[in-house]
């Protein structure tokens with residue numbers, strides 16, 4: 001007998017968002033999370049006694065404003081803290097580049113390396129924002145299926161085409177941004193290596209790619225999308241760490257009746273006659289519902305939790321072609337004081353120096369596969385323990401990757 005309308009496998013922030021919307025729509029929802037904490041990669045954990053860190057994701061911008069509004073996340077404690085400054089890049093010659101939302105400061109900082117680049121940056125950002133205004137609304141749309149033959153899909157496609165035409169002379173730039181490499185774009189706009197390497201970090205973050213590879217321009221670009229408390233393209237920290245998002249989502253879902261269980265790993269989906277009917281937990285408990293949504297990735301959902309024999313062969317082979325190679329790792333470091341590397345001891349591979357509160361990031365080389373983009377959150381007791389107050393500077397080395 002079904003006990004719920006929908007079972008959701010996984011309590012990552014997407015599973016919790018799904019739960020909150022379904023619960024608000026009146027569905028009886030059960031979320032099953034295998035870990036002891038909610039949030040998946042969007043979580044805050046007490047890694048050291050009394051010290052909480054965002055163990056994976058650490059900055060936010062792309063949580064859509066309508067999700068914040070519709071799920072009343074502020075009522076459930078969600079709060080953004082804008083990043084100011086947003087990045088600090090130290091160089092081996094002792095110079096550094098500080099960037100942030102303060103236009104005057106940014107202008108002066110870039111002028112240290114190139115007056116031309118200081119003039120060019122606002123124009124470059126304005127161009128990206130024009131393209132973002134076209135792309136961003138698409139994030140909230142179900143993609144049209146041009147092969148479905150449905151009038152609604154064709155209408156949607158026509159609307160997208162019309163919006164694209166409105167980009168005018170920016171249309172070619174939009175195509176390059178969506179499909180091209182970051183490096184030629186940065187080379188065209190700027191002359192100083194210091195600014196280019198700082199901006200290029202946004203192009204390779206989490207991507208198994210160098211800035212010269214097609215596709216990296218989009219990674220660069222997606223950092224100007226989103227907003228922080230109404231400020232467009234600004235990334236921010238979340239009070240209480242990224243788990244603050246997941247907690248607000250979970251509380252919003254619970255307030256509308258959703259049940260959320262942790263330490264509840266799902267071993268497999270129950271599928272009969274081509275229809276899902278529930279799940280079996282690793283301890284053998286069976287739970288029934290006519291609908292199951294999975295927050296686990298497609299590989300886990302369709303090849304591990306489901307018997308692939310229950311699925312169409314072409315669908316299974318399509319799932320098998322998804323490339324899960326990743327170049328991402330993150331190290332959380334708790335230090336007694338901020339790094340104070342001086343130019344004479346700094347090296348391109350060592351931690352960058354900072355006299356500000358900092359979250360350094362630097363690139364390391366993976367022994368087997370070449371370049372690895374690494375995120376290293378380095379926090380002092382002042383910045384990471386207790387309730388998060390104020391902002392923290394993101395620090396990038398010349399070859400760093402930091403979002």
Ligand SMILES: Cc1cc2nc3c(=O)[nH]c(=O)nc-3n(C[C@H](O)[C@H](O)[C@H](O)COP(=O)(O)OP(=O)(O)OC[C@H]3O[C@@H](n4cnc5c(N)ncnc54)[C@H](O)[C@@H]3O)c2cc1C
Nearest residue numbers: 010012013014034040041042056057058059265266296330
């Ligand atoms: C190191 C790192 C840093 C990042 N930094 C940022 C950042 O700063 N900003 C940003 O916007 N994005 C960042 N990202 C990306 C972002 O965190 C992820 O895209 C996002 O968290 C994915 O959310 P999700 O809910 O879809 O999946 P996940 O977070 O992966 O959640 C899936 C959940 O399902 C659970 N689950 C899986 N299998 C089962 C099972 N069998 N039974 C029960 N539960 C199961 C998992 O435990 C997990 O809780 C980062 C990612 C990483 C890895």
